[in-house]
Amino acid sequence: MALDPNIIGALAPVAVVGVIGWVVTTWLRVKHGYPLENSWGKPMLPAKNNEMVERIKLLAQENAQLRAEGGSVKDRLQVLERIATDPGKRLASEIDALSTKALN
Structure with missing residues (x-):
């Protein structure tokens, strides 16, 4: 079963917006001094x-x-x-x- 190119084309902008949102959120957290979190939600402190x-x-x-x-x-x-x-x-x-x- 092959993926339909129309589905890939429709999902690509959603993925790009998701990545941009993640980058902006991480930048804001760092800028305002909040600790970053790992994939389990625990803070990653130096x-x-x-x-x-x-x-x-x-x-x-x-x-x-x-x-x-x-x-x-x-x-x-x-x-x-x-x-x-x-x-x-x-x-x-x-x-x-x-x-x-x-x-x-």
């Missing part, structure tokens, strides 16, 4: 080991350092933008005010 925990700690420390550095760079950039866009007379008067304040 195994934790000491090396992974230490690596996460190091990455968290590096992230904190980079955020602090980024904040200081942002502050410096604001000062440079202010210097570049302020009128010359006002900037000169502010510098003179700071120099006289430092002398007193």
Whole structure:
């Protein structure tokens, strides 16, 4: 018994939509932090080991350092933008005010 080509043609779009739906569902689960499941419905969680925990700690420390550095760079950039866009007379008067304040 051979399959009718019309039946195969009618079922092909259903199969494609099913596969696309599975891919999108899996992507959404991963994106929002839900665990993936195996064919029996049990969650597939990565195994934790000491090396992974230490690596996460190091990455968290590096992230904190980079955020602090980024904040200081942002502050410096604001000062440079202010210097570049302020009128010359006002900037000169502010510098003179700071120099006289430092002398007193």
